[in-house]
Amino acid sequence: MRNGQNKALPTGTATGRGVGIAMFLLVLLSLAAPPASAATNADAPAPGCYNAVYLVRDRTLVRVDQGTAEPVSRFDAPLDAVAYVPATQAFWAISGERVISFDQAGTVRSRAPLPSALRRVDLISSVTGTATAAAAGSEDHWIVRTGGEIVTYRMPALQEVSRRKLAGPGADVLLAPRIADWDLNPVDGRLYTIVAGPPAQVVAIDPRTGNSTVLATPPGLPVLGSFGAVAVDPQGTLHALHDRSGRIYRLTLADLDRAVTSTPAGGPATSSDATSCPAGWDYGDAPTPYPTRRADDGPRHPVSTDLTLGRAITADDDARRTDHDDALAQPPTVTRGGKLRITVTVRNTTRHNAMLAAWHDLDGNGRFDQADLATATVRPGTKSVTLAWPWRTTKKANKTAMLRIRLYGGPLGYDKTAPRPTGPGGSGEVEDHPIQVRAPQAGDKTDVRNLAGPAGGDLPAVPDPGAPPQPVAVAHDRRNHAITGGTPREKDGLPLTWSVFVGLLVPAASVAARAAAKRGSQ
Secondary structure, eight states, X not given: OBOSOOOSOOOOOOOSSOOOEEOOSSSOOEEOSOOOOTTTTTTSOOOOOOSEEEEEETTEEEXXXXXXXXXXXXXXXXXXXXXXXXXXTEEEEEETTEEEEEOTTOOEEEEEEOOGGGGOOOHHXXXXXXXXXXXXXXXXXXXXXXXXXXXXXXXXXXXXXXXXXXXXXXXXXXXXXXXXXXXXXXXXXXXXXXXXXXXXXXXXXXXXXXXXXXXXXXXXXXXXXXXXXXXXOTTSEEEEEETTTTEEEEEEGGGTTSOOEEEEOSSOOSSEEXXXXXXXXXXXXXXXXXXXXXXXXXXXXXXXXXXXXXXXXXXXXXXXXXXXXXXXXXXXXXXXXXXXXXXXXXXXXXXXXXXXXXXXXXXXXXXXXXXXXXXXXXXXXXXXXXXXXXXXXXXXXXXXXEEEEEEEOOTTSOOOOOOOSSSBOSSEEEEEEEEEEEOOOTTXXXXXGGSSSOTTOOOOOOXXXXXXXXXXXXXXXXXXXXXXXXXXXXXXXXXXXXXXHHHHHHHHHHHHHHHHHHHHHO
């Protein structure tokens, strides 16, 4: 990263000035809106740093996640050597004569004096008052290039662990630094950068030895000028911002012979730096026999704070039996043979529709079948979605069934493929919840028409007291039942109890009507 003089400490406070910023990962956007305040989403939990890139461009902190770029905060001074250190859940950077840490909202958490090893600068930096240092984070390590050395610190103690001489391409910093930024590839543990030309070269560096190796000389890279911001995303793509041209260049590390692509990034940058977040996946936690773990092709989604079930989301290396599930306000309960209905809390702050899918196992066969599926579209800004299933046969009462909920998205929204209860999905989340199946209780499905007989037998209307008496259609059958003493028959649609009741009710109502009419005539 190249900066101007670092005199003020960053505050993490957003300003109202319009800023032009570029999308740094996947889809690059030019934004002109004022940067958002760190307090904009104060009601949401602090997100983890996963599957995203944080770009500091001309003092503005931008989060780029699954194809969307969001201004997070504005700093009072340029930053250098920005890196995310997972063990501390914080970003670390050089700001003037201090080492600072800040969170994902851009709020500064700590400040410490700059170690002497990081005060070394090249000749050009000594004259211009600028400083250039590349940095990357790994576990609890902050790996910084200063001058011709690689210095590794254990964080947050800022304890020096090792110091290695940088050897090979990029080591010459007498006149100007050729390495402005780098990032760690977790696949092989090496640092990757683009060394300024001529010619520009892709270089890998072993932080344990300091040795660097030229991997490729892509013809599409600019010949002159440094790449101030470099990040390696979880898919193995190297993204580099060329400050002079203001373009983002992308290279696939597994195939460096592939053509280099670039996208405008809103004009030249005075200073820039970038850091990637580690890869993180969300898994379910249903017990056996439901497939949950990666080895069983269990459901999993790359963690994204833009698309979540509930308010919180955690990243794991694999499925575990306990997880923080908060998509439902309370565990669902269904009456045996009844209808299941749930309201799911969701968050979709992307610009595209997402898909909510849920499966139940109320038949108790140990699988999430196609017949168990219900889906709904989740539009941007949606807070909750209700899903319902029709009446169906459920397992025995007082048993527990399982419910699996998945939220699908991606850089361009849901890709319209059929949702599955297993396998990987785009950005989103998966949660597994138990369903308590209970026996029908007294009062369930209560209906005044069904107090003394099976459902489906409509009661005759109570006659109007002023109306003439009507013959009782069931009187003959009722009389036969009483004389023969045989087994009561209910083929005419009314049970015996209702036949007797109606036979008594109608004559009584007729007598009452005639009495009322007689009183009215007096």
